[in-house]
Amino acid sequence: MSRSRRAEALDRSGAFIRKLIEFAALLLGVAATRADAPPAFEQLRWTAPGSELALLSEQPATCLAADDDALVRSGRALFGAPTLLGGQAAKAGLSCASCHINGRGNPHFLLAGVSAAPGTADVTNSFFSAARGNGRFDPVTIPDLAMPGKVARGTDTRALEAFVRNLIVEEFGGQEPTPAMLDALATYVRAVRACPGEPSVGRRLDDQLSAIDDGVAGTRLMIDRGDPQGARLAIAAMRHQLGLIAERYTGPRLAREREGLLAASRALQAIGEDNTARIGPALARWKSDFDTGLAKRLRRAEARSLYDANRLAESLRQFAPSAIMLRRSTHSVRGAAFRGAPGAAPFQ
Numbered sequence: 522m523s524r525s526r527r528a529e530a531l532d533r534s535g536a537f538i539r540k541l542i543e544f545a546a547l548l549l550g551v552a553a554t555r556a557d558a559p560p561a562f563e564q565l566r567w568t569a570p571g572s573e574l575a576l577l578s579e580q581p582a583t584c585l586a587a588d589d590d591a592l593v594r595s596g597r598a599l600f601g602a603p604t605l606l607g608g609q610a611a612k613a614g615l616s617c618a619s620c621h622i623n624g625r626g627n628p629h630f631l632l633a634g635v636s637a638a639p640g641t642a643d644v645t646n647s648f649f650s651a652a653r654g655n656g657r658f659d660p661v662t663i664p665d666l667a668m669p670g671k672v673a674r675g676t677d678t679r680a681l682e683a684f685v686r687n688l689i690v691e692e693f694g695g696q697e698p699t700p701a702m703l704d705a706l707a708t709y710v711r712a713v714r715a716c717p718g719e720p721s722v723g724r725r726l727d728d729q730l731s732a733i734d735d736g737v738a739g740t741r742l743m744i745d746r747g748d749p750q751g752a753r754l755a756i757a758a759m760r761h762q763l764g765l766i767a768e769r770y771t772g773p774r775l776a777r778e779r780e781g782l783l784a785a786s787r788a789l790q791a792i793g794e795d796n797t798a799r800i801g802p803a804l805a806r807w808k809s810d811f812d813t814g815l816a817k818r819l820r821r822a823e824a825r826s827l828y829d830a831n832r833l834a835e836s837l838r839q840f841a842p843s844a845i846m847l848r849r850s851t852h853s854v855r856g857a858a859f860r861g862a863p864g865a866a867p868f869q
């Protein structure tokens with residue numbers, strides 16, 4: 522073989538190897554986009570094994586007294602905000618609504634160290650507030666707030682406000698709530714009613730979209746009341762709802778929607794960190810952009826998301842082992858595993 526022919530052959534084999542590498546990269550790339558990451562549903566951290574599908578596809582209905590009342594809506598927004606509760610609960614993504622779904626109970630709730638049987642919790646547990654645990658493990662059934670309970674609901678004594686304040690600060694180690702925040706939360710709790718026939722309703726994108734409306738109402742109300750802490754919490758509540766949507770828009774075909782959700786959440790974060798006087802106008806602009814842009818795209822794609830019960834069931838079947846592993850690690854390592862846990866972190 523002459524020198525030049527050998528060089529030519531080497532060249533050709535070099536080119537062949539380059540092509541091979543390109544082809545392998547292409548295959549890997551395709552594989553990487555095809556294999557969806559398992560969905561990381563925050564709510565499965567505190568859901569009894571076997572109840573995943575039930576929890577993620579259904580919810581108890583609530584018929585609110587005065588559901589267009591700004592105070593009720595604001596309260597509902599704060600009720601779903603994990604950062605209202607401090608410490609471990611907030612890190613886990615747990616809010617009032619995790620235990621009291623739509624202000625009712627949660628028969629599937631199960632968290633090691635906090636629950637005995639599914640549907641029970643010990644809210645005086647040191648898991649939530651290291652300083653205040655009562656040292657006993659005495660979980661009770663999570664009450665349905667639509668039913669009369671131990672705590673008087675009348676507005677005369679304000680026993681409900683005192684109870685909720687105590688829950689937040691003493692039991693969950695949260696920041697002291699402002700009077701406007703307590704007013705909103707108690708007004709919401711007082712408005713929770715069972716619906717005739719007790720229907721169970723499907724979970725829909727609309728749940729999150731109307732929760733975002735609640736957050737806007739809550740932010741406005743708090744600004745009107747001169748309460749920046751409440752306004753920031755209402756914004757955090759909206760970001761959490763965006764995170765709940767993102768959990769359901771999985772896979773390469775919904776990447777654009779996911780990116781939109783992340784961008785919307787970052788924009789909200791910037792609004793919340795801005796001077797209080799600028800929050801109102803900036804939020805109005807954000808909401809109008811959201812309604813005319815992203816919200817419409819999300820609605821169009823809802824049937825392809827995990828709000829679709831069949832797709833959800835399929836995805837849970839496919840990824841069941843990893844969902845179980847996630848739960849094990851959070852249960853055994855407790856708080857440590859909640860830090861850095863996957864899911865809605867960019868949305869909180």
Ligand code: HEC
Nearest residue numbers: 616617620642644661662663664669670671672685688689
């Ligand atoms: C970890 C689950 C959990 C979370 C989170 C939680 N609760 Fe509860 N809640 C319970 C349990 C369990 C009880 C019953 C406590 C008892 O009877 O001692 C309860 C009781 C109540 C009651 C009294 C009901 C009655 O008997 O009259 C109200 C009101 C209430 N919760 C509101 C809230 C609010 C507001 C939040 C958020 C700040 C919240 N809960 C967060 C589990 C939870």
